[in-house]
Amino acid sequence: MILRLQSNIQFIYELALARMELRSLGVSFRVRNSLRSFSADGTADTSTLKHRLAYCEKIDDDFTDYYFIQKYNQTRSVNQYLTHWIYPYKGKYHPQMIRSLLNIIRLKPGETVLDPFIGSGTTAVEAQLLGINCIGIDVSRLCTLISKVKTESIYAFEEVKRLAGSVAPSNVESVQSDLMRKRSWEAAKDERVRNFYQMAEMIAHSDQARRGKDFVKSFYENIDKMMESVNDYRNLCKELALKLGNVNIIEGDARHLDIPANSIDGIITSPPYSIALNYVENDAHSLKALGYDLNKIKQDFIGVRGSGFEKFKLYNEDMRIAIGEMYRVLKPGRFCVIVIGNVTYRSEEVQTTNIVIETCKSEGFQLLRKVDKIIFGLYNIMQKEYILIFKKPEER
Ligand SMILES: C[S@@+](CC[C@H](N)C(=O)[O-])C[C@H]1O[C@@H](n2cnc3c(N)ncnc32)[C@H](O)[C@@H]1O
Structure with a gap:
């Protein structure tokens, strides 16, 4: 069996951890000449390895779960x-x-x-x-x-989605009349929903303090990006049947x-x-x-x-x-x-x-x-x- 390392691995410590995780998962292996893959004996439990490994992207011809997990990414990092x-x-x-x-x-x-x-x-x-x-x-x-x-927004996503577009930040001055017609997220019943919108507000505070961005604009942009990420998480769980x-x-x-x-x-x-x-x-x-x-x-x-x-x-x-x-x-x-x-x-x-x-x-x-x-x-x-x-x- 050939285990191929993720292409982004570049440090010695990552190779050290890759070897340690294989040993902990009960695999006997040897590092191949290129240092970019391992050959392992055929007794290893392939489905556990596929589900768990962090540093390998492929086991023979199959991609690992982690390979797919990294693809659900709304950022450039x-x-x-x-x-x-x-x-x-x-x-x-x-x-x-x-x-x-x-x-x-x-x-x-x-x-x-x-x-x-x-x-x-x-x-x-x-x-x-x-x-x-x-x-x-x-x-x-x-x-x-x-x-x-x-970790909790995936369980409250339907309610988060229902409120998107009708919530306002909690601290916006009343002069902004179009926002006044919206209700603050503080009125939401589910704590996980309130947490979601409060988080969008905290990122907006950070964007304003560190990058001089407009608070309200940032609040709404964050909601969209956060919702996409939470939706990604839900889709991933379905795709990989994760428990x-x-x-x-x-x-x-x-x-x-x-x-x-x-x-x-x-x-x-x-x-x-x-x-x-x-x-x-x-x-x-x-x-x-x-x-x-x-x-x-x-x-x-x-x-x-x-x-x-x-x-x-x-x-x-x-x-x-x-x-x-x-x-x-x-x-x-x-x-x-x-x-x-x-x-x-x-x-x-x-x-x-x-x-x-x-x-x-x-x-x-x-x-x-x-x-x-x-x-x-x-x-x-x-x-x-x-x-x-x-x-x-x-x-x-
Ligand atoms: C190095 S950071 C942890 C970062 C984390 N590993 C991550 O990936 O985000 C250390 C954390 O310790 C927290 N902290 C400081 N004093 C603490 C205390 N007395 N009890 C619990 N947490 C504390 C800080 O708030 C900070 O979030």
Whole structure:
């Protein structure tokens, strides 16, 4: 059997993950000379591989599910397929990498993955696609809103569609008389419908603040593009007969998880990279529009608390508590993946990755793999990040 890599694969870390996911799915293989394909023995279960693989586009003459998934894309970026593009959230991770990690840590349909720093919901969408349940937690209501809209709108699409064209943004001045005849989306009964339209408004806030676009025009353009993406998601589910995983998105604090001990089948997450990104300042326009007092919420965001060098001390303390919680809720014998990078402060590299590794070890995790991942793009403040794979030992 010949497994051909996706044509967009170009980094060593992607090849490393491609090999790891094949091994986790029980395939014995060898890399062929071109490095663009693998030959595997004929005993592998082709239908599971076809459904799950992230880095291969073809198995012999058949395309994998992921090949079709990537085609449902309303953007020009290959990674922003289905609902992934919704809201320009800084610091999201690569969906293809998450799909492969779900395979690598051997999660099966019906099992549950936790992401205690869910951000814009990448883990939730990828788990949902594979029929894996996901609990996603974030301290920011903006993030829980994005994650919910990406994963829940498919179930409320008919009502979303019925209202399109007759809703107005919630905060438009009454001088705009043609809008006055429309009702604000706030009147919708279904929370998922309200979330959808509130999201269109949040993207419009971002478009206005970052790109100087007209708020109302952007609101309506976003509705159209979001509806097309949600419709794509529905069509894809039909085309591939997907049985989606359940997603539960919760506004909460990674340092205090309301989840029983030893109950989670796997963790995949990327916490704030120390003080690299100020998640409060970065989305200030949207957080204010959601009614937040920015000074107050700062206290709850890891990596934002304190000033100067004190910030690092507080970050390390917060991460120790959050890692302790991840360890507590994970089932023994299962895996926890943390994607993290080092930040540079006053021209010095801060060893965030090593601190996180040492903290994980002292909480009881065993480090199984550290995969280097380069970050593309000159505008990035970091050039490298790491995929850390830990195991919670079996109970003796
Ligand atoms: C690196 S981002 C996660 C991005 C995510 N992987 C994605 O693909 O969009 C880190 C997230 O941690 C969240 N966060 C910060 N402090 C937190 C806390 N105390 N509890 C839960 N989430 C928190 C931030 O709001 C931010 O969304």
